[in-house]
Amino acid sequence: MMLLIVFGASFMAYNLEALSSDPLAVFAESTAKNKQYLIARMIRDLNLDVPPPLRFFMWLKGIISGLWGHLDLGKTRDNIYVIDAIGQAIPTTFRLVIASTILAIVLGITIGMVTAIRQYSRFDYVMTFISFLLFSLPIFWVAVLLKQYMAIDFNNFLAKPDIPIPLVIIFGLIAGLAMASIIGGPRSRFWKIFAGVSIGATLLLEYLSLTHWFVKPGLGVIGVGVLAFGAAAVVTQISTGLDNRRSLFAALGAATVVTAGYFPLHLLMGAKANFLSVLAIFAITLVLSALIGYLVEKTDRAVNIRTAVITALIGTLPLILDRFMSEFGGYLNSDAVNGRPVPTLGQANDLLTPQQSNNFWIQGLDFTMHLILPTMALTLISFAGYVRFSRGSLLEVLNMDYIRTARAKGLTERTVIVRHAMRNALLPLTTILVNDFAGVIGGAIITERVFGWKGMGQLFNQALVNYDLNLFMGVFVISAILTVLANLIADLLFGVVDPRIRIRK
Numbered sequence: 001m002m003l004l005i006v007f008g009a010s011f012m013a014y015n016l017e018a019l020s021s022d023p024l025a026v027f028a029e030s031t032a033k034n035k036q037y038l039i040a041r042m043i044r045d046l047n048l049d050v051p052p053p054l055r056f057f058m059w060l061k062g063i064i065s066g067l068w069g070h071l072d073l074g075k076t077r078d079n080i081y082v083i084d085a086i087g088q089a090i091p092t093t094f095r096l097v098i099a100s101t102i103l104a105i106v107l108g109i110t111i112g113m114v115t116a117i118r119q120y121s122r123f124d125y126v127m128t129f130i131s132f133l134l135f136s137l138p139i140f141w142v143a144v145l146l147k148q149y150m151a152i153d154f155n156n157f158l159a160k161p162d163i164p165i166p167l168v169i170i171f172g173l174i175a176g177l178a179m180a181s182i183i184g185g186p187r188s189r190f191w192k193i194f195a196g197v198s199i200g201a202t203l204l205l206e207y208l209s210l211t212h213w214f215v216k217p218g219l220g221v222i223g224v225g226v227l228a229f230g231a232a233a234v235v236t237q238i239s240t241g242l243d244n245r246r247s248l249f250a251a252l253g254a255a256t257v258v259t260a261g262y263f264p265l266h267l268l269m270g271a272k273a274n275f276l277s278v279l280a281i282f283a284i285t286l287v288l289s290a291l292i293g294y295l296v297e298k299t300d301r302a303v304n305i306r307t308a309v310i311t312a313l314i315g316t317l318p319l320i321l322d323r324f325m326s327e328f329g330g331y332l333n334s335d336a337v338n339g340r341p342v343p344t345l346g347q348a349n350d351l352l353t354p355q356q357s358n359n360f361w362i363q364g365l366d367f368t369m370h371l372i373l374p375t376m377a378l379t380l381i382s383f384a385g386y387v388r389f390s391r392g393s394l395l396e397v398l399n400m401d402y403i404r405t406a407r408a409k410g411l412t413e414r415t416v417i418v419r420h421a422m423r424n425a426l427l428p429l430t431t432i433l434v435n436d437f438a439g440v441i442g443g444a445i446i447t448e449r450v451f452g453w454k455g456m457g458q459l460f461n462q463a464l465v466n467y468d469l470n471l472f473m474g475v476f477v478i479s480a481i482l483t484v485l486a487n488l489i490a491d492l493l494f495g496v497v498d499p500r501i502r503i504r505k
Contacts, residue, residue, distance in 0.1 A: 002484040009480050011056055014473055018052035021467035023077075046469070059473060073477075074470035082474040085459060092347060093455035095371065097444055100378035101436055107379070108386020113425065114182075115387070116394035117417060122190075123181045127387060134384035143377040143450040147344045151373060155340040158332070163209040172202030216329045219322040225259035228315030235314065239307045241414050246297045250304040253296070254289035254311040258319060261285060269323045273360050278320060285312045285319075324368070327361045341369050345452035374451045378444055382436070389432060394425040427497050434490040435483065 023046060027039055042048065047055050062072030073082035115124040176198030180190045208214065219227070232251035233242070240247040265284065268277045286309055293308035294301055332341050336351035343349070349366050356362045397403065398421055406416045445457035456475055463472035 002488065005484050006477070006480050010060075010473065010477055011053075013476050014056040014059065014469070015052045017469055017472050018055065021469070023048065023467045023469075025467075059470070063477065073474040076471045077466050077468045082470050085471065086456070086474050086478065089454060089456045089459050092453055093444075093448075093457065095347070095367075096374055096448065096453055096455055097378060099371065100375040100382065103375070103379045104382035104386055105433060105436070108383045109390040109426075109429065112387040112390030113394045113422060116391045116398065118184060119395065121181075121184050123184060126181055128391075131384040131387040134380050135388070137381065139377060139381050139444075139446050140450055142380055143373070143447060146373045146377055147450075150376070151342040151344045154342055158215060158341070159339060161209065161212050161214040163205065165206075168202055168205045168209065171205055172198045175201035215332065217325040219318055219325065221259065221262040224262055224315075224318045224322055225255070227318040228255035228258040228311070231255065231314040232311045235311045236307055237414075238418065239310070240303060241412065244303075246300065247304050247307045250289075250293040250296045250308040251311040253292035254285070254308040255315055257288045257292065258285055258312060258315040262319065265319065266323070269320075269361075271359050271361070275360070277360075281320070282313070282316055285316045288312075324361055324365050327359070327365055331356075331362055331365050342372060343370050344373070346370060347453050374444075374447050374453065377447055377450075386429075389429055390425065393428050394421060397421045397425045423497065427494065430493050430497060431487070431490040434486045434493065 023042060024039060027035055030038075032038065047058060050058065059074060062074060065072055071083060073086075075081055076085055111127055115121075115127050118124055176194040176196075179197040180194040183193055184190070185193075229252065232248075232255040236242055236244070236248045236251045242248055261284070265281050268281055289308040289312035290305050293305035296304050328341070331337055332339060334352070334356065336349050336353070336356070347370050349370070352362070352366060403416060403421055406420050407413075411420075444455075445461050447453070448455050448457040449461065459471060460475045462468065463475060
């Protein structure tokens with residue numbers, strides 16, 4: 001059935017594109033002396049004298065030959081093999097869209113489920129408004145705003161990184177309001193949190209402004225430690241609850257491993273480090289944390305190990321981030337960047353010296369800086385949809401009888417939500433998540449165009465503009481195959497998420 005669907009979709013797409021385009025239109029106003037020769041040559045090269053339905057099977061022959069290791073998608077109008085053009089575009093699209101898709105899924109589902117749990121709270125109203133606002137915004141407009149305020153204006157700010165006092169106070173008040181809304185509670189608690197976070201955020205931002213932290217950023221051992229222990233508290237609360245002392249000790253032990261390893265692990269992060277060095281750092285923290293979880297208590301070892309490992313995984317990320325930050329000052333002042341580190345176009349800086357290009361940390365920093373704006377644009381738009389989907393799904397589950405039964409049995413609210421409601425709420429989201437990952441290969445046509453990235457979206461746009469049928473079908477057939485595979489994977493995942501679903505003979 002999958003093969004039949006791909007065949008039918010490809011046949012329809014090929015014929016629709018062939019009948020709606022006219023490659024010979026380019027010669028309509030041509031005054032070239034060899035005009036007839038050029039027309040005859042294009043007709044021969046593109047087989048335009050063959051009806052589109054028959055021409056499709058000529059193209060399909062190259063696809064079928066892939067079964068014998070000779071896949072042939074034809075050539076583009078620029079006389080480049082389609083398979084080569086796609087091979088160069090797919091990695092670029094992965095870089096652009098994978099990060100934004102994962103961020104949108106994680107943030108969207110998390111916030112959506114929190115709003116469902118705290119329905120009709122201040123936080124729910126604020127996130128509902130924001131999600132509807134973002135959902136209604138066109139991606140090209142969001143991208144242009146990001147280029148203006150997050151790139152051009154921010155680069156100008158770095159020339160003199162002093163934040164005015166009124167702006168510091170405004171940011172502090174916004175941070176206090178956001179945190180108080182997230183935590184919630186009675187009105188007295190709301191105002192206490194608001195006051196405390198506002199004062200703390202204001203003082204922190206003023207300190208960063210006075211020390212010119214934005215030009216020479218860094219977390220240091222204190223920053224890494226604070227984030228690691230904060231991750232320990234959050235992971236424990238979600239996994240087992242803070243009242244489970246053994247799991248809490250395992251998570252705190254993992255945070256201690258990350259913090260204590262700050263200086264020793266930096267020995268693996270020199271200028272000649274590579275991706276394997278980063279993997280080695282994660283392996284060290286994860287293994288030591290798993291060992292702590294194993295030794296904390298004989299009972300529930302699996303739970304303790306899981307909590308410790310997740311804490312170590314999240315806590316090690318600031319350690320790696322701190323190493324990248326240490327290179328920001330040199331990267332900012334290099335001739336290739338010239339004080340403007342956030343680019344508005346392109347996917348890499350071609351002006352970096354060979355020494356800088358061979359430095360893993362500078363290369364990674366350049367990679368990240370080019371990725372920030374398009375990732376933010378795609379995340380903001382996709383995030384809103386996941387918030388709405390996950391909120392509605394969890395609200396539906398929370399009204400079911402088995403949830404009321406679980407509460408009547410005396411289970412804690414955390415257990416009811418995390419172990420019963422959330423897992424079942426993910427079931428209708430499975431199809432959406434898997435298909436979104438499949439759509440990654442199709443590229444982000446508008447975003448790639450606005451930010452000057454050369455990925456699958458740009459290829460697809462190029463194929464449509466130039467009436468390039470081979471290139472169009474190359475992108476289309478890959479997207480079609482991945483879409484039907486995504487639906488198959490979604491069906492299989494249903495049985496994983498919900499064990500009651502099984503294939504029956």
